[in-house]
Amino acid sequence: MQQSSPMAIARILDANLNRAREGLRTVEEWCRFGLNHQHWAEECKQLRQALAPWHQDDLRAARDTPNDVGTQLTHPQESQRTDVRALLQANLCRVQEALRVLEEYGKLRDPAMGACCKQLRYRVYALESGLLGAKLVQKLRQCSLYLVTSPQENLLATVEAALQWGLKLVQYRDKDTEDQLRWQRAKDLRQLCTQYGALFLVNDRVDLALAVNADGVHLGQQDLPIAVARQLLGPDKIIGRSTTNPEEMAKAIAEGADYIGVGPVYATPTKAGKKPAGLDYVQYAAANSPLPWFAIGGIDSGNLGEVMEAGANQVAIVRAIMEAPDPSQATAQLLTQLGRINS
Numbered sequence: 001m002q003q004s005s006p007m008a009i010a011r012i013l014d015a016n017l018n019r020a021r022e023g024l025r026t027v028e029e030w031c032r033f034g035l036n037h038q039h040w041a042e043e044c045k046q047l048r049q050a051l052a053p054w055h056q057d058d059l060r061a062a063r064d065t066p067n068d069v070g071t072q073l074t075h076p077q078e079s080q081r082t083d084v085r086a087l088l089q090a091n092l093c094r095v096q097e098a099l100r101v102l103e104e105y106g107k108l109r110d111p112a113m114g115a116c117c118k119q120l121r122y123r124v125y126a127l128e129s130g131l132l133g134a135k136l137v138q139k140l141r142q143c144s145l146y147l148v149t150s151p152q153e154n155l156l157a158t159v160e161a162a163l164q165w166g167l168k169l170v171q172y173r174d175k176d177t178e179d180q181l182r183w184q185r186a187k188d189l190r191q192l193c194t195q196y197g198a199l200f201l202v203n204d205r206v207d208l209a210l211a212v213n214a215d216g217v218h219l220g221q222q223d224l225p226i227a228v229a230r231q232l233l234g235p236d237k238i239i240g241r242s243t244t245n246p247e248e249m250a251k252a253i254a255e256g257a258d259y260i261g262v263g264p265v266y267a268t269p270t271k272a273g274k275k276p277a278g279l280d281y282v283q284y285a286a287a288n289s290p291l292p293w294f295a296i297g298g299i300d301s302g303n304l305g306e307v308m309e310a311g312a313n314q315v316a317i318v319r320a321i322m323e324a325p326d327p328s329q330a331t332a333q334l335l336t337q338l339g340r341i342n343s
């Protein structure tokens, strides 16, 4: 094996600094002009700036493009980008690879360079999750009606009736059934929701959500901390949190919830004994929540109008569908009143 050549290492560092900075710039342009997303655009810029001091003159001077045997090597996939998502994916991957190379060879030049590039690579993973992992949450934003189930004999048929009318968001809520059966029901509902292109979340139980590959969980104030659920579920799954007042809303936002429940709006036997938060809190959510939020508690087609007037355009419902004499008709009516923001 040849001795390590400082010139070869300088060329490797120069090429990968270019690769990482160009890839970041490509992603940054989409964050800025495609998404108008200040935070992610700023993060790309900061990552580029963090690399700049390592790109010193001697590295640039080592560049020898005419004798670079790699300039003619291309992969067929490089000329095929089916959409912006694929483009972002490819560029983020390129940045991660370049940072890994910089971490390894950078250590030979300066251990601090290796350590810095390692940290930057982790930040790029977070950027990737933020940019590409938000797909489920984006879908949730489009759902005006959220069906929260109650245990009953005709569970699957009732949920399917609602799905047939275009419902796109279902939560499996079941407090008393033994786990074996609960798991079976969750699996069945998961499958049904997949069939209808609907999101499927599990109430309270992160383990069950994982076991059936649900799209996320809904956690109450007494359930697992969001950070713990996030660690178990990963960055892409949806985590919802119940809130009853502005303090709980602020905490849910700070802890990283993807959406919040806002209620109970009215007293409800489904959550007996829980003091209603009222329409005032719905108005507060309308004015202050940066997250998607669902008004919940005692809502039916009779009072939906005033809940919407208070500012809600997404609502979660148990009895008004699960206990309706005709769940199909009930779903259709609610969706019509909500103006069918997609579902």
Ligand SMILES: Cc1ncc(COP(=O)(O)OP(=O)(O)O)c(N)n1
Residues within 6 Å of the ligand: 146, 148, 171, 173, 203, 204, 218, 219, 220, 221, 222, 223, 240, 241, 242, 243, 260, 261, 262, 271, 294, 296, 316
């Ligand atoms: C959408 C939505 N909002 C609120 C709740 C209530 O959750 P929690 O406070 O944990 O109460 P239980 O549902 O577990 O009794 C919810 N499930 N969904």
Ligand SMILES: Cc1ncsc1CCOP(=O)(O)O
Residues within 6 Å of the ligand: 148, 242, 263, 264, 265, 268, 269, 270, 271, 296, 297, 298, 299, 316, 317, 318, 319, 320
């Ligand atoms: C689970 C939950 N959390 C707050 S209110 C509520 C129950 C809503 O049920 P319903 O729609 O039957 O009033």
Ligand SMILES: [Mg+2]
Residues within 6 Å of the ligand: 203, 204, 218, 219, 220, 221, 223
């Ligand atoms: Mg709960």
